[in-house]
Amino acid sequence: MKIMYVDIAIDGHHLSYLNELLNGNNAESIIVLPEKVKGLSCKQYTYFPVDMRNKKIGKFNCWINEIKAIAEREKPDIIHFLYGDVFYKFFGLGLSKLRKYKIVVALHRIRTGRLEKISTRRICRRVDVVIVHSEFMKREIEEYGAQHVVCIDYPQFNTANVERSRALGFWNLRGDIPVVACIGNTRFEKGLDILLEALKKVDVPFQLLVAGKAEAFDKDYIKEHTKSYQDKVTTHMTFLSDDELNYALAASSIIALPYRKTFEAASGPMGEGVRLGKCIVGSGHKNLGNTIRENNLGYTFEPENPDSLAEAIKKALSTEFKIDKNYRAYQKALRPKIFVEKHLKLYSGLVERKC
Numbered sequence: 001m002k003i004m005y006v007d008i009a010i011d012g013h014h015l016s017y018l019n020e021l022l023n024g025n026n027a028e029s030i031i032v033l034p035e036k037v038k039g040l041s042c043k044q045y046t047y048f049p050v051d052m053r054n055k056k057i058g059k060f061n062c063w064i065n066e067i068k069a070i071a072e073r074e075k076p077d078i079i080h081f082l083y084g085d086v087f088y089k090f091f092g093l094g095l096s097k098l099r100k101y102k103i104v105v106a107l108h109r110i111r112t113g114r115l116e117k118i119s120t121r122r123i124c125r126r127v128d129v130v131i132v133h134s135e136f137m138k139r140e141i142e143e144y145g146a147q148h149v150v151c152i153d154y155p156q157f158n159t160a161n162v163e164r165s166r167a168l169g170f171w172n173l174r175g176d177i178p179v180v181a182c183i184g185n186t187r188f189e190k191g192l193d194i195l196l197e198a199l200k201k202v203d204v205p206f207q208l209l210v211a212g213k214a215e216a217f218d219k220d221y222i223k224e225h226t227k228s229y230q231d232k233v234t235t236h237m238t239f240l241s242d243d244e245l246n247y248a249l250a251a252s253s254i255i256a257l258p259y260r261k262t263f264e265a266a267s268g269p270m271g272e273g274v275r276l277g278k279c280i281v282g283s284g285h286k287n288l289g290n291t292i293r294e295n296n297l298g299y300t301f302e303p304e305n306p307d308s309l310a311e312a313i314k315k316a317l318s319t320e321f322k323i324d325k326n327y328r329a330y331q332k333a334l335r336p337k338i339f340v341e342k343h344l345k346l347y348s349g350l351v352e353r354k355c
Helices: 014-023 057-074 114-125 135-143 164-171 192-199 219-224 227-232 242-251 268-275 286-294 306-318 325-333 336-354
Strands: 002-006 028-033 043-046 078-081 102-106 129-132 149-151 179-183 207-211 233-236 254-257 279-283 298-301
Touching: 002 014, 002 057, 014 028, 014 336, 028 057, 078 336, 102 336, 129 135, 129 336, 135 149, 135 286, 164 242, 179 192, 179 242, 179 268, 192 219, 192 306, 207 227, 207 242, 219 227, 219 233, 227 233, 242 268, 254 268, 254 306, 268 279, 268 286, 268 325, 279 286, 279 306, 286 298, 298 306
Parallel strands: 002 028, 002 078, 028 043, 078 102, 102 129, 129 149, 179 207, 179 254, 207 233, 254 279, 279 298
Antiparallel strands: none
16 A cells, blocks of 8 residues: 655644654655655655645646645555645645545535535535545535545643642642643634633633644733733743643643633544543534534533633532543544554555445
């Protein structure tokens, strides 16, 4: 079995995702990336730099032609696009050029607009398997008319554990008061402003830790909007190192996900929090809310409603959170080993079908 992996980036979790598949895969692998990566033993190709945010269809078509040329040279059994969302913009353009190969695409976000649904259907009809990272996304895409959709939960690659007492000391936090943590870059869609407003209405003891690179909301914004509880707030407004991320996760009692309705991707902080057995308080909207409710991960609130979020946080702070069998089953599904096993089963089925 020969698999060709294609991705559009090597930052964030892109390399971790790829590495897990390469390390757990006993097949011959080729990778096609925007730049060379050191330390990988498989054959690598780099394509001519393409800005995937660019609206020019000609540039995108050139990219597809490069992928096709590499595939014709290598003759893989399967081409796996690790970030299939790149095809939304041009309604699956170019996938038909690769129809002689088995095609797998991973879609990381649901697109809900009328034209976006049409694009999703067109993509799904041109590939052999679509991978999504939640059962909710699977049901949604199947409702659009897609077939051969497989759910493989987004794994947690981080395996580091830090003692909570040590983590609390790192952030200079108290051990006798619960810590509400909002972790990650402060993009607008992640709703930090909604959380800051909600906490004005929380009348039970808490500490707030905001850790991540400042984007839509910076330290000055946080200071201005937490005047009524400023003695409870700790901020660290830079891109988090691996150690800082682990300390933030370990110090938390509650992982807050005050995301807006526009957020439709998998949540990294949620997965990391679940790995460590944390209580999750997140938006009840679509994919995120469904995941929290179905797996008993914590509490949900009405999206973009600070009053509803305040009530959910008060409940989380005032009630002992107990991990049940649903929570543990979801923890297990996030293990990288399960992630790899499901991919290998999928690949074997495709190759057998080809034969």
